[in-house]
Amino acid sequence: MLTQIEFPHLYWQLFILNPGIVAEVALRNAVLAAMVVVMLVTAARENRAAGGLEG
Amino acid sequence: MDIITRVETWYAGLPEDRQRRLVTAAFLLLHVLIWLVLFQSLWFGDKHITDTPIYYEYAGRMTDGMLPYRDFASEYPPLAMLLFLLPRLLSGNAYGAFVSWFELEMLLADLAIVLLISLAVKRLGDRISLVTALGLYSLFLVSNGSIVQARFDMAAAAVIMAALTAFACGRRLPGWALLGLGVMTKMVPALIAPLFLVWHWRRGERRELWQGPLVALAATAIVALPFLVASPGGFADTFLYHAERPLQIESTWASPLLGASKLFGYQVRILNSFGSHNVFSPLADVFAFLSGPATLLLLLVVYVFYWRYGFSGEAEDRMASLFYFAAIGIAAFIVLGKVFSPQFLIWLLPLMPLTYRRAGPGRRRCSGRCWC
Numbered sequence: 273m274l275t276q277i278e279f280p281h282l283y284w285q286l287f288i289l290n291p292g293i294v295a296e297v298a299l300r301n302a303v304l305a306a307m308v309v310v311m312l313v314t315a316a317r318e319n320r321a322a323g324g325l326e327g
Numbered sequence: 328m329d330i331i332t333r334v335e336t337w338y339a340g341l342p343e344d345r346q347r348r349l350v351t352a353a354f355l356l357l358h359v360l361i362w363l364v365l366f367q368s369l370w371f372g373d374k375h376i377t378d379t380p381i382y383y384e385y386a387g388r389m390t391d392g393m394l395p396y397r398d399f400a401s402e403y404p405p406l407a408m409l410l411f412l413l414p415r416l417l418s419g420n421a422y423g424a425f426v427s428w429f430e431l432e433m434l435l436a437d438l439a440i441v442l443l444i445s446l447a448v449k450r451l452g453d454r455i456s457l458v459t460a461l462g463l464y465s466l467f468l469v470s471n472g473s474i475v476q477a478r479f480d481m482a483a484a485a486v487i488m489a490a491l492t493a494f495a496c497g498r499r500l501p502g503w504a505l506l507g508l509g510v511m512t513k514m515v516p517a518l519i520a521p522l523f524l525v526w527h528w529r530r531g532e533r534r535e536l537w538q539g540p541l542v543a544l545a546a547t548a549i550v551a552l553p554f555l556v557a558s559p560g561g562f563a564d565t566f567l568y569h570a571e572r573p574l575q576i577e578s579t580w581a582s583p584l585l586g587a588s589k590l591f592g593y594q595v596r597i598l599n600s601f602g603s604h605n606v607f608s609p610l611a612d613v614f615a616f617l618s619g620p621a622t623l624l625l626l627l628v629v630y631v632f633y634w635r636y637g638f639s640g641e642a643e644d645r646m647a648s649l650f651y652f653a654a655i656g657i658a659a660f661i662v663l664g665k666v667f668s669p670q671f672l673i674w675l676l677p678l679m680p681l682t683y684r685r686a687g688p689g690r691r692r693c694s695g696r697c698w699c
Contacts, residue, residue, distance in 0.1 A: 276472040278577075279669040280376040286576060287597060287604055291589050298582035304662045305579060308625075311655045311682070312632050315648070319636035 274300035351445040366473040377477040386415030396561035406512040436485040452643040463680035480673040483513035488677040495646040503539040507546030573605040575666040580614040618665040654678035
């Protein structure tokens with residue numbers, strides 16, 4: 273959703289370094305990075321709650 | 328009894344398999360309407376930045392008898408070139424018709440993903456309902472916008488989903504074969520291979536541990552061999568091209584540089600090269616260099632986490648973990664890569680609805696991809 277706000281309508285605003293769009297793209301990237309971390313932590317926590325290493 | 332209650336009673340009385348087929352058919356129809364109606368209207372109709380002229384150009388060279396990689400350079404692998412050639416064969420020289428045929432091709436990839444999600448959900452047991460999974464996929468698709476029509480990444484997403492679904496359904500070697508073909512469409516399916524290897528290792532499938540990669544290599548070789556023989560250097564350039572790209576303007580690494588240029592006057596130059604707008608400065612060169620090792624390191628963490636935490640619970644939990652860690656691996660690759668084109672998020676679309684994690688009896692959590 274954050275990507276669609278920027279692309280394609282406001283892409284050229286990023287090209288000319290419009291501060292609002294630069295911040296919006298940075299936020300999009302930060303959210304995706306946070307998602308990776310949260311998913312990894314969730315996997316580890318749920319595994320511990322389920323009784324640890326199995327298989 | 329009003330009509331809604333009647334429909335509910337009729338639906339509840341159907342066998343489970345028929346319910347599944349009915350829901351899948353309804354979503355197939357919905358997706359046809361999304362592509363043919365919604366993506367042509369409102370803000371979705373804005374397609375002024377598109378790659379289809381490049382696809383059209385490459386396809387034209389092929390219909391003129393030129394061989395990719397030998398007679399002209401291309402940054403796309405052979406099966407992607409085939410995806411460009413087919414619409415051109417059907418449309419002739421008419422660019423408008425080419426775009427329509429290409430969009431139809433991507434619609435078919437989208438419909439294949441709907442069918443694959445339906446199949447995967449069946450295998451995942453009661454972890455997520457089919458309506459929720461397909462509803463979320465549809466929502467993510469619309470959230471991504473009509474870019475899904477104008478890039479061939481939908482086909483790459485379909486191949487990734489097909490390889491994972493085949494593998495999760497017990498068809499291990501066909502899963503590997505699809506992975507090999509996927510790499511010949513776009514490099515990104517290669518990120519799944521270590522997950523398959525970890526699966527074989529942890530499940531004690533020693534024979535598949537070497538058979539699987541061999542099958543994937545054979546599938547890759549069947550597609551690549553004619554081009555490798557015709558022009559080894561030209562074919563290798565297809566893959567080296569991506570390694571040599573500079574820091575793209577939308578990448579995670581570029582964001583602090585662009586922020587610093589606005590806040591502190593840090594000098595950056597934005598130039599067009601390698602088919603994208605890129606950031607140039609001394610720090611941009613350092614970041615571009617660091618992005619490779621950093622991505623590899625994060626991917627390694629993802630694979631180690633999968634080895635440690637992906638195999639607890641029942642068979643359905645292990646299958647769900649495969650989709651879950653595939654999504655993390657691809658997201659990690661996107662977030663630390665030196666290029667973050669908007670179409671990269673398409674690779675995640677079919678996986679995210681399947682990343683629901685059981686947070687306790689009867690409770691499930693969403694990973695939150697809808698905001699990215």
